[in-house]
Amino acid sequence: MPTPLSGDRIRQTFLDFYAARGHQVLPSASLVPEDPTVLLTIAGMLPFKPIFLGQRPAEFPRATTSQKCIRTNDIENVGRTARHHTFFEMLGNFSFGDYFKEKAIAWAWELSTEVYGLPADRLVVSVFREDDEAFAIWRDQIGIPPHRIIRMGEADNFWNSGPTGPCGPCSEIYYDFHPERGDDSIDLEDDTRFIEFYNLVFMQYNQDLEGNLTPLQAQNIDTGMGLERMAQILQQKPNNYETDLIFPIIETAAKIAGIRYTKADEATKVSLKVIGDHIRAVVHMIADGITASNLGRGYVLRRLIRRVVRHGRLIGIEQAFTTDVAESAIALMEKVYPNLRSREPAIKAELQVEESRFRETLDRGEKLLADIMSGLPKGGEICGIDVFELYDTYGFPAELTQEIAEEQGLTVDMAGFESEMAKQRDRSRAAHETIDLTVQGTLDKLGGQLHETEFLGYTEVSSSARVTVLLVDGKTVETATAGTDVQIVLDRTPFYAESGGQIGDRGYLSGDEVVVRVEDVKKEGSLFVHFGRIERGTLAVGDRVTAQIDLACRRRAQANHTATHLLQAALKKLVNPNIAQAGSLVAFDRLRFDFNLARPVTPAELQQIEDQINTWIAEAHGAQVAVMPLVDAKAKGAIAMFGEKYADEVRVIDFPGVSMELCGGTHVSNTAEIGLFKIISESGVAAGVRRIEAVAGLAALEYLSLRDQIVRDLSDRFKAKPEELPDRITALQTELKTTQKQLESLKAELALTKSEQLLGKAEAIGNVKLLVAELGNVDAESLKTAAERLLQKLGEGAVVLGSVPDPEKVSLVAAFSPSLNKQGLQAGKFIGAIAKLCGGGGGGRPNLAQAGGRDASKLPEALNTARQQLEAELAK
Template identity: 45%
Template sequence: MQWTGLNDLREKYLSFFESKNHTRMASASLVPQGDKSLLLINSGMAPLKKFFLGQATPPNKRVTTCQKCIRTPDIESVGKTARHGTYFEMLGNFSFGDYFKTEAIEWAWEFLTKTLGIPAEKLWITIFESDDEAEQIWENHIGIPHDRIIRLGKKDNFWEHGSGPCGPCSEIHFDRGEAYGPFESFEQASDCDRVIEIWNLVFSQFDSDGEGHYAEMKNKNIDTGMGLERLACVMQGVDNIFEVDTVQNIMKHISSIAGIEYKKDAKKDVSLRVITDHIRSTTFMVGDGILPSNEGRGYVLRRLLRRAARHGRLLGVKRPFLTEVCDTVINENANAYPELAEKRDYIKKIIGVEEEAFAKTIDKGTELLNQFTEKLAAEGGKVLSGDDAFKLSDTYGFPIDLTEEICEEKGYTVDRDRFTELAKEQRARAKADHAAKAGSSWADNSIKVDAPATIFTGYTDFEAEDAEIQAIYKDGSEVETAVEGDNVVIVLDVTPFYAESGGQVGDTGMILNGANIASVDDTIKSEGHFLHIATIEQGSLSKGDKVIAQIEKERRMAVMRNHTTAHLLQHALRQVLGDHVHQAGQLVNDKACRFDFNHFSAMTDEEIAKVEEIVNAEIMAAFPVTMEEMPIEEARKLGAMALFGEKYGNTVRVVTAHNSIEFCGGTHISNTSQIGLFKIVSESSVAAGVRRIEAVTGLNVIGLLNDFKNTIIKSAKALKLANITELSEKCAAVAAESKEKDKKIESLTQQIANSKTAALFDNAKEIGGIKIVSARMDGTAPDALRKLGDSVKDKEEAIIALFAGTLGEKGTFYCVCTKEAVAKGANAGKIVREIAAITGGKGGGKPDGAMAGAGDIAKIDAAFAKFEDVVADAVK
């Protein structure tokens, strides 16, 4: 058994099964494609479920993969132990109705003992308690001694998940030797981690009804899984995944940054393991197009990033550092996952922005949490209230899991039930109108069509003259005939209608059979079938009818112009802003092109103008637009851009428009000149690190220009100008005049306020040697109140002044305390907070000056009535 690096192990495994006529498939994205049951890919077989369930045809009945996986149920344990992790790679070989137990067992044994040279005497076998067939193969065919084959029950050696395919397992275990403890029995050796499982062979041979009945399947399958990192532990003779070569190199980089050494301080080792694991996970997640957010897989990413950043601080690293470590993760994995190197700048940018944003959050949140725990300690409490935890989360963006983790370190728990209750109430308020929005009755694609997949001809044709109706659905149920007025879904054997996909809207048009007419309002796709959402406008249509399927040509042409424009736009954005720009979403319809992209600041006017210039130059150059299917590797060599997180087959469709080369299944024009014109209407923020451009093309640009012209003409008329060319000068003059008037009004208001203030001191009361004055000034803005208060703040006497101003429906309090008043115990922040509370308002500030909002302006006078009492309490 020779020491073998992790990267070499991966290649040896995949090459071995290629030699056994398996097709090597690239790892799927961590983002599940077409599988809503998973948040993230968590096993080697997860992306292949569609093949096991017969929903798709695999490239070969024999397949081998090394699949990226993320599992987070034990995230709190990561770092505390040396065996927990969130990111791992799963090696697997799969048979879809081809070979079965004999070959699976034989090849597993050959790979471990012959290819890797693991001594046979170090391996133990477990089987399902009633799987005599597996035992016979291991004992009689492979030659494993009977006493090294262990029978285990359903809990350990039978794989099933509800109803559907399931079956017994056979696991291969490795004995790590006496250094890990004695071998009194197999169970005892497993408990002390002397014997560890390295490979699980699942024999899917039954179809379970979920109620305890198991029918033998005609086509049996093989699904195996072996953790690459765990196998590397065996081959490298190390204790855990953090000591495997590629992972250890990442940890060494972190240790270098922090100036510490692994295994010298148990507490610091926890942080080293957390950062090492989490930066591996986050690098791969961002590489697959996941962005930090507050829900779903985006929240998983954000949580991992923040946890890593916090543990960096615990190690004394006060600056952002995760992007540096990200480089090492990419370098260690670039051979197997070249896309990481291709997206290096983008991945580092996303991680860097999130880490910097969290640095601001953690300082504020930690300070407040420390105040809460200090108060708990003083009161002898042990549970942080859910209200305090929610305040940290809602007001300061401090994640609840981090609050719990810090509290646990200090010996406290959190009232999670109360926190959850408050969080639910907040979500209910935020989504109050969501439930009222009625979505499309077909949006869930719940219709299951029992017919061959639809043939799409819409890349080249706008009409199918001899299509046949394969099925009609009304109210979710299949019907033979639909009549005038019925809202239906029609399935054809052949269609030119494009189904909504990739951000391109579905086609509209007509389905005709003589005088029988259905208008198609939308087209969507479900498991290979194109669903035409339609209304019978005239006559009737029946299953089996031969019809003409006719899309709305002008609308489709407008959609295609906008789709090709989206490609040109992405290329232009990358030229102007940088290679980190990638599509983060799009919507192309007949009205506009909406394009979301990764960028971290608002575009300048100059950048927007430059992008417009580049796209229009491409349009005017009349470049041909070509669409071609080709092997995916050939497409990659051409430099074709793929969508983040998208799963592609071995053959892809590539759309080329001059220098723009992209994977795309949508419809496009044949020449850039057909776009006509391009104009950006707006550029805005969608989410952290994601910007959105709205643009129009063709005749829609003319419409936009006409709207601009009409606005200019109306504005000129409003200003009584005879010549619109004078509009800009006139607007500047009006603005300057208005600004001058505002200054005069502000000056007069300030003079009036000052005169009122001077009069206040003539009859000022004294409390504890401090003069107190107050005044209400309706129609006064907060800035004017601040100036008024600041004029009092500079006086040498001991003075507390409270001013209130109203502007429309809003009210503001401003309290100031002179230096002498502060010396006598006055605090403007506390006073204004207590006064504002009487009106239902909030606020606060420094001891010498503080502002607060008034809740109910009708209660301002009542608040003033309490001013003297509040001051008296404050300066006792």
């Protein structure tokens, strides 16, 4: 058997082996790839994709790395199989047009057998079914018997990094755990016997969207050895999880749960493995700048954290624990990835926030889901409406519902869930889009008869156009007269249609005898729909009109749109380089920018951002607008919105040295045209998503003018200079607080005076006294003080008081002496039940508790019930 090696030693041995053979050792790239079309770094070759595509020259002809990777396509198998992971390290050696199949195969065999010491008779290889060259190298040069070289199809032995990009046939090396079963029928899909640990990809082609293969300029090598898999082999463990790369994390989780892994049942082991795997992924994702959100990679992070918390609950961990297992993971990997320790505060802060939020969601959702499942027979199905309600109302993830259901032997109507989601999207669209759905339907029917609208608005502010469609109330008409609201499609237009967050242009359409005021423009497929009202004359299909945009509105929109680009650039520069857009609005009077960030932007940072943007404005950066192939735009570093679908040709808005984005909107030609930028507010709009609202250009001047008028008005009222206002207001606030305290003190004294008059009404029951009474309109705090004082004077006993501070509010308080507590009477439980009679609730400590209600008319009944119940209890 081979000599056991630690995971760290396996990694270093690999890198040293290829460094000795002329490979440049490079550090792992970030899990956030440069390529915006890819969510996360999924393979060791991804950082080299531009080199393989010929878009960027290679600095070295050969390279070797240990690349951290994330894949979630098989997330349901994590912990259930011996070797599925979300986070893993891929050891790789790469050739950029240097060596090819012969050396790649020879070195892979030498490393596996001579360096790692794997017995040759325990190794089996696979090749692509049409790759006779690789087959011959393994057979004739390496000496592997032909029956141990298995030809396989595209699904197994033709590698690509996605639907498009570099690809090629591959050859894989498998380790045989059970050679005693013989070679008569080698089945490499039998993962109880074989494990694939080294994949050699012969990168020869580029694949386009249609699946066509084009030979690359140079033949390249891309290999990947799974570190965790090699650790399992060399450390002779039954699975990857019990190697020294993961098991210490599992032991930490088990200790927190108060269990021993070796004594645990299979379900508990699965949960421990999920925690061990996912926490490795989580700490690296946060360390690389990813924050939890409901979008893209942020959602992947949130889902992994939630699965950690969920599986912690399954094994009995009720307290917060994710930061403790994260510490174990950081300590385990910080020598190789020192950024984990430097980013430790961010990692733990993100985990604390997400765990706290999800525990609240779990508490609500699990109870509701349990109720739903309790009414189903064994093997039953949870209906899609229930799944949707859990998701939509309580924030309970649909995939978690599915996971829990499967654990209970139930199925989930995911088709029904998706149907409900589609209905919600339709409702949302109808609520948020002003384009009438009947208009949309009519245009869909006419789609085959119409040519797309030619957009002229990047270069022209007015143009001649012909009316091709005229609609009233969503129905096509031939003519429409003055006073009618219409929707118009033109063959060509300078009007910008709402898209990319920018609202549509306003303006006029005019002809010989007709004027139409255009209030909005929206895009329906390839058609621009102009929404407006005929102010004079009659408009008919086929008429020629002059389309003239409102230039003042366009300039405002342009200023605000360019300002959003500068805002994103400033956020990336000053707050976090991994910030990405999560939504935006560009209107004539303001702008709004949503972005992923797990914390608020501080006031100091907001000021820095504002100052930086105004500096860029003053520097008068000129815009460079170009249309180019998408691949070229990405190679230049243009920012793209993740998840957005782009055409092969894209429009790039570049303010050199400041911002470069893919964008179809309208912009200023020079930042100086913006004039001024001012942030209005910063807030949270969803977990992990922040929002900045701002104004630019004339809108900023109007905003500041209004604020100046307010300041002048306050100065007149307070008879103070503007700079004196903060101190004057602070003094008034202090004076008000003092007055409020005095008033509260007087109220309390009044309540005590009223309450002491009630002492004579206390009734004796055995050795204790009972006082139940109403104290008019006394506030809750004074009522509590009165109850405490009365109980002190009564000695052993119980005091229950009620009041009506305002017509729609009831206050209740109960104070019980220690002797009553010993009898089992608790003030919190007692007063909470009484408050329900008034349409409310509450509780507190056994000796003192408060409650409230909404129905003041029920207070006498509630107090009478309290007296009767206490009399009965105290008489026992």
